[in-house]
Structures are given as structure tokens and as C-alpha cells.
Amino acid sequence: MTKVKFLVILLIVCTLSTLADEIKLSLSADGKGDNSTFVATEEWQEIKPGQKVPQGLHYRMNLQTGKTEAKLLDPNEQSNNNDDTRPSIPISLQATEATEATESQEDPSKIEDARQRLEDALKNIPADKFDDVTEEKWKEVSKKFRTYEKIKEELQDVDLNPKTEAEVMQHLVDEFFDEKIDSSRRLEVLKDLEYLMHSIDNSLLFISSGGLEKIVVPNLVNQTDVNVRTTLLKMFGAMLQNNLQAKKYVSEKTNLGNEILNLMSKTDNLQELSAALYATGSLMRNNKILTPEIFKKSLVILLEILTKSSINLSIKVKDLLLISDLIVDQNIDENFTKSQKICDQIAKFFQEHRNALIIDTDAAEKCAASLLGLQSCSQSWSESPMFRHTLLVVMNNYKIRLNEESDEDIKFVYSLVIEHFENLNKELYGDLKISDDDLTPMYEEHVKDEL
Numbered sequence: 001m002t003k004v005k006f007l008v009i010l011l012i013v014c015t016l017s018t019l020a021d022e023i024k025l026s027l028s029a030d031g032k033g034d035n036s037t038f039v040a041t042e043e044w045q046e047i048k049p050g051q052k053v054p055q056g057l058h059y060r061m062n063l064q065t066g067k068t069e070a071k072l073l074d075p076n077e078q079s080n081n082n083d084d085t086r087p088s089i090p091i092s093l094q095a096t097e098a099t100e101a102t103e104s105q106e107d108p109s110k111i112e113d114a115r116q117r118l119e120d121a122l123k124n125i126p127a128d129k130f131d132d133v134t135e136e137k138w139k140e141v142s143k144k145f146r147t148y149e150k151i152k153e154e155l156q157d158v159d160l161n162p163k164t165e166a167e168v169m170q171h172l173v174d175e176f177f178d179e180k181i182d183s184s185r186r187l188e189v190l191k192d193l194e195y196l197m198h199s200i201d202n203s204l205l206f207i208s209s210g211g212l213e214k215i216v217v218p219n220l221v222n223q224t225d226v227n228v229r230t231t232l233l234k235m236f237g238a239m240l241q242n243n244l245q246a247k248k249y250v251s252e253k254t255n256l257g258n259e260i261l262n263l264m265s266k267t268d269n270l271q272e273l274s275a276a277l278y279a280t281g282s283l284m285r286n287n288k289i290l291t292p293e294i295f296k297k298s299l300v301i302l303l304e305i306l307t308k309s310s311i312n313l314s315i316k317v318k319d320l321l322l323i324s325d326l327i328v329d330q331n332i333d334e335n336f337t338k339s340q341k342i343c344d345q346i347a348k349f350f351q352e353h354r355n356a357l358i359i360d361t362d363a364a365e366k367c368a369a370s371l372l373g374l375q376s377c378s379q380s381w382s383e384s385p386m387f388r389h390t391l392l393v394v395m396n397n398y399k400i401r402l403n404e405e406s407d408e409d410i411k412f413v414y415s416l417v418i419e420h421f422e423n424l425n426k427e428l429y430g431d432l433k434i435s436d437d438d439l440t441p442m443y444e445e446h447v448k449d450e451l
Helices: 001-029 074-081 095-103 106-122 136-143 149-153 164-177 183-196 201-208 211-222 226-240 244-253 256-266 270-284 292-307 312-330 334-339 342-352 354-359 362-374 375-382 385-404 408-429 442-448
Strands: 057-061 068-072
Touching: 001 068, 149 375, 164 183, 164 201, 164 211, 164 408, 183 201, 183 211, 183 226, 201 211, 201 226, 201 244, 211 226, 211 256, 226 244, 226 256, 226 270, 226 312, 244 256, 244 270, 244 354, 256 270, 256 292, 270 292, 270 312, 292 312, 292 342, 312 342, 312 362, 334 342, 342 354, 342 362, 342 375, 354 362, 354 385, 362 375
Parallel strands: none
Antiparallel strands: 057 068
């Protein structure tokens, strides 16, 4: 009961203080304004900054204008307020006087007078407002809520001690080797570990605790379940991505790079192939520790993937991105690229998939970025009429789609693709303008048909 009375008192004090501050801010306005006396009427009027406000008025803050307004008190409203069950505030304690007392720092008697009136008002709060709340009513209300003891009893079986990621990871490793779990649960354990491997700290802890040798190496080499191998490849890729320490350990202490390349060259499962490309890219990108031989071996296998007809465009584009990155990052010599006819094979891929690239905007953008990065192939492509024809066909189709498109987001994507291809065209052929006259006669008819 006492707590409720205290809350009511606190609410009244806060309300008076807030209202007084708001009126003070409205009236002061940097100390400038009208020094006249506010003339109240029965209608709401704005109180101008600096005006002196008489006592006994009704105040409000206009939420639309942010200005303080006042009017004469309505006797009917005053009577109704006195009949309210809430404690009423005497008219003599209007916020105006509190404001005047605050502003009149040179007159302490006014401040003391206002404080005394506020104390008198608080003393007059009736003490019998909550007498009707009987013990029976409290019991009735309490039935709708659970007691603290009841909540403690319900939560006593809940494990409220959170585990660290290291503890969770160790639990998952132990569960993986539990002979009682079935293959589906073991696969779920690997997926949970894959999620944890995105943290560099977790990856290093997993490696230092022997998880790489206990789980990844033997299962990638000997596992017959393609779903398990695919999940392990994703887990391996997450473990090494942007993790130089993990790359160093794997490159120096294991032969996983070769194992994944062999697996990638043999698999017919597209999901496993995609995961193997991810794992290979995570290991080989920005890795100066692996030998040049393994990079050259990887390029040969990646080039074979690019030429397979059974593989879809999205995987081939991912493969092309990795080829481009490895040639640039490792500074592969031109003699090797020529001996393996890498530039010719990429040009053939570009030609054979031009129609698909016109449809698949994402693939076109990534393909253009990859081609633009392969400067070692610039001379070969600049001398190929078929490559130029393909470039013009794809680029002009996107220009037509750009002119016909109304959606600004899609137009932005088209513009990005066109920009990549225009940069490639400029790099290969200089500042030559693109027109029908630039096309080799033997390809001109085909280009017009496709446009």
C-alpha cells in the first residue's frame, strides 16, 4: 500500500517538474521576446517568449506546433477535476509560478514559497484511496500470476549455464565419434562444426586439438557417403577462408590440397564439385606456401571442369573465377598458360555460353570481371575475331535490355555488366567505337540475328 502511494507522489512531482521545464523553455527562448503580460481568454492562445503569465490559467503543449498555449480555467472543468478520484493539484500551484520562481534567481523568497506550497499539496493526498483493495481482492489478482517460488521451481531443471563455443565444439567432436548415433545425426554434427569453423579462433582451436587429423583427413580420403564428403569440404573451406595460420598448417603438415584436387577431378556430383571448388579456393587463394607444381596441377584440373558439358553455368563461372585468381595471385608464367592453351579454352567457354550469359546477369558480371583480370590473355583474345564477336553480342544485348528496363535496381546491375565488358573491350581493342562496321563480315549476319 505504501509503495503505491509513493508511486503516486513521485508521478505528481515528475509531472510538475516536466511541465515547469517545458513552459520555462517556451517562455525564455534565448532570453529574448515580448516583455508584455499574457492576456488570457476562454480560447487557447500561444504564449510568446518573454511574456509574463498570470496565475490560475490552464496550460497545454500543442504537439503540432511545439508551442505552449494557455487559456482561462473553465469552472465546470475545475469542478469535475475536484470530483476525480485522483488527488487534485491546487490552482495556486500552476506551473507558471514554478517557472517564475526558477527564473527569479535573485529572489529566493519566491523559490521557498513555491516549494512550501508543493509540500503542502503533497501532504493533502488522501490516505484512504486504496482502502477498497481488500485481502480477498489481492488473492484474486495473485491467481493470475505465478509467484517467484513457482517460477524458480519451473526453471530448476533448465540448464542456465551457457557453454563457450570451445566447449560446444569439443562436445560435437566427442559426439561425432559416438558409435550410438546414426549417420543422419553424424551429418548434423558436421554441419554444426562447419558453422563454428567460420570463426578463426574456433578453426585454430579445432586444428590444435587434432580435429583436422581425426575427422577431416580420414573422412575426405576414405568416406563413401557423398553427403558427408560434401559437408566436410564446406567445413574445410570455412576453416581456411581468410585464415593464414590454418592455411600454413594445412600446406605444411597435410596433403589435403592434392586429395581435394583428385576428388574434384573424379566426382560427378555437382554439389560435391561446388564444395570442392570452395575448399580449393580457400586453401590456394593468397597462399604463398604451396609449391608451384600444385598450383599448375590445380589449373589443369580447373580447366578440364570448364570444358565439361555436364556441368552447369554457375559452377563453371565459379571455376573461371578461381582460374583467374590463381593465375594473377601466383603470377603463373605465360609459357605454362600457352602450353595448356588456357586462354584459348576460356575464349571457347565464353563463346559457347554467350546466350546463357545474356540471360544470367550474375554469371555475366562475374565472367566479365574474370576476363578483365586475365591480362596475360589480352594479346591472344585481341587477335581472335570470334572473341570480339562474342564480346559485342553479349554487351549489345545488355545495352538493349538496359534501354527497355524501367526498374532502377535492375538497370544498375545491367550498367555494371556493361561497364565490365566495355572496359574489357577498351583493353583489347583500344578506344574503337562499337558499331556494325567493326564486326568481321563473316560474323555480321549472326550478330544481327542475336541482337
